[in-house]
Amino acid sequence: MSAPPTGVAARLVSAAEAFMAGPEPSYPGFVLLAARHGAVVAHEARGWAVCHGGGEPVPMARDTVFDIASLSKLFTATVAVRLAERGALALDAPVWRGVTARALLTHTGGLPAVIDLGPYPDRAARLAAIDALPLTTPGRRVYSDLGFIVLGEVLQRVAGKPLDALVAELVTGPLGMADTRYGPVDPGRVAATEDQPWTGRGMLRGQVHDENAYHLGGVAGHAGLFSTARDLAVFGQAVLDEDWAGAMRREGLGWQRNEPAWMGALASPTALGHTGFTGTSLVADPATGVLLVLLTNRVHPTRARGTDSAYRRAVAGELAAAIGTQGA
Template identity: 45%
Template sequence: MPTLEGGRRRRGRGGSGQLSAPRLRSDVPERAGLDPDRLRRLAATVHGLTAGDRPWAAGAVLAVGRGPVLAVEEAAGWAVRYAAYDPRGGAGVELPAAARVPVTAGTPFDLASLTKLFTAVAAVQQIERGTLGIDAEVGGYLPDFRAAAAHRLTVRQLLTHTSGLRPELPLYDCADDAERLARLRAEAPAGAAGTYRYSDVNMLLLQQVLERITGRALDVLVHEGITRPLGMTATCFGPCPGAAATEDQRRPWAKADRGMLRGVVHDENAWALGGVAGHAGLFSTARDLAVFCRALLAGGSYGPARILGPDFVELLLTPPGLGFALDQPWFMGELAGRGAAGHTGFTGTSLILDRATDTFVVLLANTVHPCRRPPDSRPRAATATEVARAVRGR
């Protein structure tokens, strides 16, 4: 395991002597040791999630793979189905059939909180390089963030959601960037450190740390350190023309009045911060996320590229997980229990990688189109369970 303070230096990314890891290839489920009948039924189920007058999601894309094989890539429904949301009728105002935009396998989706996984990887990259200490105090890097410094918050606490910080700050109500930054600098924990409390503010502070120690913006760090070396050309912070639509964002159900959103970030705080935030803002496709999963399952390498060394992937995914949630049946179904890692996003996205079976599941959906509603992760869990049962010999 790497040292916890600063990390152990290893070969540079793409350095000489590095073995090339297999790239993903599309192939039949049998080549991946997956039950083809179960996966055919699962692919059909995705279409059911987007059917009817009040579907689980307007559109969805499912990607399932094991080892280097991408065994399922199924698209269903609509990237854009509604023109607006009618609060009186409690339903969407549907576009004429000719004006709707179908989902394809290459449709980008607003990842929402899946962005946190990329922020976590960017942080662990700095730990590997020795420029960031996992148990170092945030105040050591950000002395002007008075509350974090006074409460001696650590990088590990930010990554594990144990800082005590509240879930979010209403940065979208601030007058300008100066006021938003002042709010972040003054924000003190609302609870005792050491207790799990999921918080977007953790990743916003981590973003500030990363940008301070590297001198580069988060979108640059993600591009140069993760998406470009992995060839994830469809993954970026917005704007992202052609992305699946999300919400007709209006008060009182939303926190801002922005109208129907497509290609711009859904999260109100990320929007207020210009679209680049540690907790939200990325757009991506199912295939690009399949590559991200494959790289982590392969110990940090994909083709000739390496984004992390194996020891640091282990650090990332060792309980309780750094940025990643581990073994959560509520969205991982029967894949949970042996070290499965992943995350969900408020817009309807989810990602699971199961190291025990070398399997990944990506389900991207726009469940908030045309309007947000109480989250329902049962389809995510059911999908993961079907994949778990498709792994032959499980």
């Protein structure tokens, strides 16, 4: 067994463990990875990857695979930027109903946040339902899963390849992210998400949690990817590298910027990040060199727990204080 963490790692673990306590914990377990200037200062796992639904509990491990939910949007955005850099996609040209790829990337394309695609009979009908939606005022920001679903379809059309193949070719392959892929995946290393008796899917483990991603076959622009803390740290560090994804970093395409509501003390005008509904998050700041990946299974066994980002802010606050970036 490895020795207990000390220093920064111990502070981060303590902050995250606090949200596993009490009769209704925010999550059963977590994996965190923190780094600065490319050097890992903490990579720890605690709690349970699976502890509901019968059977033997499965402890969380540093290489546990998570359904990363909306962190998938960052990979869709990266594909868009890489295609634009190759001249295959013009970010400021209309790509769908007069809407540009840049507008879809920045949630200003006029689509609502979400609709339920379940009632439609097949993939074609589901995409047609999105296509028929009225658009709101152009330029108004509305965080939209639907916009990224459309963007994923646009990228497939432009490149002539499925989205999962594009992500593998342009992102996960070049970065050596062997544990990052769309589901379904082998459940053996996967943290369980929600028990869904009302859908007939039961306890989800290795199947995508997001309902609309599921209805679209598991591969969609807004959700569907599974990954590990290490892989996401590799991805985050690559984005901090100006040479690899400079346009994405400078313009924040697809990323959230300076979000104290969940970044806590790591929020700054230069901080980039994203969260996932299942309890995942990634924040990276090129100004300070800080990177924090926090993966939890907060929807296991119900999405009613961990709905506040207090746990994200707490861990971020400890990291900021420990390495002297608070208020930077």
